[in-house]
Amino acid sequence: LAFSAVQAEPVDETLSIDGVEMTTRAKAQEGLPFDEVLSGWLFREAETRQLEADSFENPGMLYVERGEEIWNTVEGPAGQSCASCHGDAAESMAGIAAHYPKWDADSQRPINIELRIDKCRVEHMGLEPYKFDSDDQKALTTYIKHQSLGEPVNLDLAEGDMQSWWERGKERYYLRTGQLNFACASCHEANSGLYIRADHLSQGQANGFPTYRLKQADMVSLHNRLRGCIRDTRAETPAAFSDELMALEVYLTWRGTGLSVETPAVRQ
Amino acid sequence: LQAAAAPAGEAVPPDQVKFEDFAVAESLTGVPGDPQAGAEVFRDRGLGNCLACHANSAMEEELFHGTVGPSLDGVGSRWEPAQLRAIVADAKKVFGEETVMPGFYSLNVGANVAKDRVGQTILTAQQVEDVVAYLATLKE
Numbered sequence: 001l002a003f004s005a006v007q008a009e010p011v012d013e014t015l016s017i018d019g020v021e022m023t024t025r026a027k028a029q030e031g032l033p034f035d036e037v038l039s040g041w042l043f044r045e046a047e048t049r050q051l052e053a054d055s056f057e058n059p060g061m062l063y064v065e066r067g068e069e070i071w072n073t074v075e076g077p078a079g080q081s082c083a084s085c086h087g088d089a090a091e092s093m094a095g096i097a098a099h100y101p102k103w104d105a106d107s108q109r110p111i112n113i114e115l116r117i118d119k120c121r122v123e124h125m126g127l128e129p130y131k132f133d134s135d136d137q138k139a140l141t142t143y144i145k146h147q148s149l150g151e152p153v154n155l156d157l158a159e160g161d162m163q164s165w166w167e168r169g170k171e172r173y174y175l176r177t178g179q180l181n182f183a184c185a186s187c188h189e190a191n192s193g194l195y196i197r198a199d200h201l202s203q204g205q206a207n208g209f210p211t212y213r214l215k216q217a218d219m220v221s222l223h224n225r226l227r228g229c230i231r232d233t234r235a236e237t238p239a240a241f242s243d244e245l246m247a248l249e250v251y252l253t254w255r256g257t258g259l260s261v262e263t264p265a266v267r268q
Numbered sequence: 269l270q271a272a273a274a275p276a277g278e279a280v281p282p283d284q285v286k287f288e289d290f291a292v293a294e295s296l297t298g299v300p301g302d303p304q305a306g307a308e309v310f311r312d313r314g315l316g317n318c319l320a321c322h323a324n325s326a327m328e329e330e331l332f333h334g335t336v337g338p339s340l341d342g343v344g345s346r347w348e349p350a351q352l353r354a355i356v357a358d359a360k361k362v363f364g365e366e367t368v369m370p371g372f373y374s375l376n377v378g379a380n381v382a383k384d385r386v387g388q389t390i391l392t393a394q395q396v397e398d399v400v401a402y403l404a405t406l407k408e
Contacts, residue, residue, distance in 0.1 A: 176378035179370075179385045183378075186368045191336045197320045198332035235380045 009193060010042035010202075011049070017262075018055050020150040026258025033189060034203075039259050040211075043193075043202040044268055048214065052266040060142065060212035060264025063219050067143020070136055077126040082140075085124065093144050098151035098261050101250050103160030110165050110250050113141050114221070115241060132240040138219045142210045145263035152258050153207050155250070162250065169251025172244060178233030184252075187229075199268075204229070205256040206249065208265025215268060222249060279393030282375050287361045291350035296357070296373065296393035301401025309395045310402055316372065316391065318399075326406060337369060342408040352400045356391075372396060 015022040024039035041049060051057050071082045071089055086092040101110040104119070111119065117140055118129035130137035157163050176183045187196065188204035195201070209222040223240040226248060231237045238244040280296045295301075309316045311327060318324070322340045323333035347355070355362050358376065359369035371377070372391040391399070 177380050178378045179381050179388070179390060181370055181376075181378040182368065190368060195332070195335045197317075197334050201336075231382075233378060234382045234385050235378060236382055 010038050013042070013049070015039070015041055015049070015053055015262075017053060017149060022150055022260040022262060023152055023258060024260070026152070026256075029254065029257050032255060037205065037256055037259060038192075038203050039256075039262065039265075040202040040205055040208055040267060041262065041265060043200045044266075048266055048268055051214075052262065058212065058264060058266055059217075060210075060219060060266060063139045063142040063210070063212075063264060064146045066135070066139040067141075067146075070140050071143060075125060075127060076121070078124060080125055082120065085120075089144065089147050093147040095148050095151045097145040097148040097263075098153050099155060101155070101246065101253065103156075103162050105160060108161070109243070110160075110162060110246050112222075112241075112246070112249055113144050114223075117141065117144070133221055133224055138210050138221055141221065142219060142264050145210070145261055148261040149263065150260045152260055153253060153256050155254050155257070157254070165247045165250045166254060168243075169247035169249070169254075172248050173251055176233075177230060178235030180233045182233045184229070184248075203255075204252070205259060206252045207256045207259040208262040208267065210263060211265040211267045213267050219264065220267075226252075282357075282373050282389050285357055285373065287354055287358070290354055290362045291348065292353040292357055293350045295397060296353070297397055299394060299397065301394075301397035301399070303398070303401040303405050305395075306398035306400070306402030309391065309399050315395065316399055321369070324406070340403065340406055342406060344404040344406040345408040347403075349400055349404050352403045353396065356396050356399055356403075372399075 015024050022039070024041055025036050028034050028037045041052060051059070055061055068089070074081045074084070082089070097113050100116070101112045104111040104115075114130070114137055117137070121127040122129060155162070157166055173184045176186070184204060187201055192201045192203045206222055209225070210219045212218070213220045223245050226245055227237045227240065278298075285292055285296065286294065310318045310324070311330060318340070319327065319330055319333050321334040321336035322338065323335065324340045327333075343352070351362070356372050358371035358374040359367050360371055360376065363369065370390060373389045373393060373396045375387070375389065
């Protein structure tokens with residue numbers, strides 16, 4: 001029977017993108033219930049894996065190109081572009097996104113790349129923050145994260161109050177929500193490697209975001225994905241960039257410490 | 269059917285279902301379950317969605333059976349209807365708090381339940397009876 005599916009193990013393959021080898025398996029941080037953390041790439045089918053391995057085929061690269069355009073475009077009353085201050089992103093932004101979310105002393109909370117972009121738009125360019133999940137927000141975020149391709153994820157939890165946000169995120173990770181009564185751990189810890197209907201459950205790592213999702217034929221931001229997983233438990237969905245989701249992003253990103261940034265990853 | 273707890277048409281409320289020795293002896297509705305209706309509840313993604321987690325060879329024509337739970341082939345030979353009723357109504361009462369199988373007739377749910385689902389069970393009492401009747405047909 002087609003479905004008497006044998007547990008499909010994550011594949012034992014290496015991922016190279018443009019000649020750069022990605023770390024798709026890393027030693028798990030202390031306290032996690034497994035020895036290795038695994039990129040979601042290892043759980044996808046051969047064709048999907050191949051799309052990510054080849055930058056010419058990867059549909060997410062269109063967003064990287066669009067992001068580069070925005071980077072260089074003057075916008076707003078201050079008459080500046082991102083490049084006016086930061087120059088060539090290949091240099092100024094190299095490796096930066098692998099260490100986000102970061103503590104933001106001004107707002108006294110962690111911020112991710114989306115919020116960091118908004119900060120520059122508002123404070124330096126006289127613009128409004130982006131509307132959540134607008135195409136430009138996704139493109140610019142994808143572009144900046146792509147400048148960290150291959151860089152291992154590593155957060156500084158010693159900054160500001162990061163540790164307490166980590167704690168809060170951990171609590172949220174194990175909190176069962178919704179009518180179906182699932183925690184993140186119900187699917188991504190207890191059952192990773194198994195199938196939930198047609199979906200091969202990964203560890204739910206954040207290192208590939210924004211990711212290109214074939215099912216939606218679009219880029220998907222991390223907070224969009226988290227909202228989707230939470231909605232699937234039949235719970236109320238928290239707002240993007242809310243304290244709840246920022247705490248979860250801090251903790252979730254930490255869980256993937258050591259995995260390469262794969263943006264734009266390709267997922268099913 | 270023996271001792272029905274509720275007169276036909278009136279369901280036992282979810283918080284009054286009596287679990288004893290990992291079983292619920294009495295029908296939740298007094299109306300015998302309909303195995304055919306139960307098969308539909310089992311299959312329907314918006315109702316039981318049981319295939320999300322369980323393989324079932326009797327539904328071979330459906331693509332993609334999950335592997336999170338055990339195959340339900342022969343489940344009607346392994347468990348009595350009273351035990352199946354307990355498992356479907358509230359699996360946590362049978363397998364413990366840690367099981368990921370949702371309680372289909374239970375108000376012991378997670379935090380922040382979606383507003384339009386508050387106070388509701390996933391399945392109705394009769395749908396549980398129907399699913400139990402269907403499971404009982406899955407013999408070795």
